[in-house]
């Protein structure tokens with residue numbers, strides 16, 4: 001039985017596009033379905049100044065398929081050397097949409113992140129003044145904290161104290177993986193949270209039971225099932241506090257399938273079909289548009305897209321490419337573990 005769902009064209013509020021041949025290879029996967037995406041600044045070296053962001057934006061625009069109107073929303077990587085004036089002018093001039101906080105050492109290419117929060121207070125105060133959002137990778141890096149607890153501990157030790165110091169600062173708690181994050185955000189002002197496609201689908205068993213699955217490994221790592229259930233409830237609630245940020249993060253297959261594999265799930269190719277499946281299974285297809293297309297722009301105080309996409313359901317499962325070939329090597333596409341009958345028409 002054919003069935004379709006038309007929604008406002010979605011945005012991806014957390015995306016890794018990399019650079020060079022990888023950028024060229026994977027950018028079409030996002031530009032096909034999404035109107036805009038917040039572009040993560042964790043290149044090597046990271047995007048730390050307005051000048052870097054402008055140059056990176058130009059490289060993204062040059063890599064876009066002909067005729068695409070995809071819009072990259074740039075971010076700066078917060079370091080202890082970030083200049084408040086540079087951030088303020090990049091934001092008010094429309095070059096950047098947000099600033100990204102990585103606690104030093106938390107994840108891929110985060111070595112330049114923040115160790116001493118006192119040293120970034122002037123930047124954060126300036127951002128609160130001009131209305132620039134802080135995107136947060138919410139994990140502590142202390143070696144004594146269990147990796148499955150790092151998000152919950154971050155909320156208590158870092159996020160909440162920071163918010164007490166600057167309550168006006170607008171924050172996105174990115175790629176939430178815990179009920180703790182969902183509950184914290186529900187109760188607070190000036191903070192919203194993004195949720196990835198894969199964290200709505202996998203829990204930690206999917207990574208570890210029956211053999212290790214490197215393509216399901218990302219940071220923050222997927223937690224136990226009760227947390228996935230909380231994310232699912234939040235995402236399908238329609239609440240304005242929760243929106244899509246895929247954290248689609250390509251690494252070549254040799255870098256994933258390794259004795260020390262990189263963190264990152266690449267879901268750009270099939271995110272909207274996967275979400276349609278998840279929302280249908282939850283009897284919440286009417287909430288997909290708020291999650292993917294409306295709540296994000298509201299949080300970032302941007303207009304909702306004017307275009308539409310049509311999701312179509314078919315009897316036979318849709319075949320998505322297992323891998324995307326790039327000039328740097330192949331990148332494995334997220335496998336939800338069940339057949340998907342939806343596609344973007």
Ligand code: DOR
Nearest residue numbers: 107108218219249263264
């Ligand atoms: O899994 C992840 N991959 N988490 C991050 O925070 C970074 C990302 C990447 O850049 O590969």
Ligand code: ZN
Nearest residue numbers: 016040247249
């Ligand atoms: Zn990320």
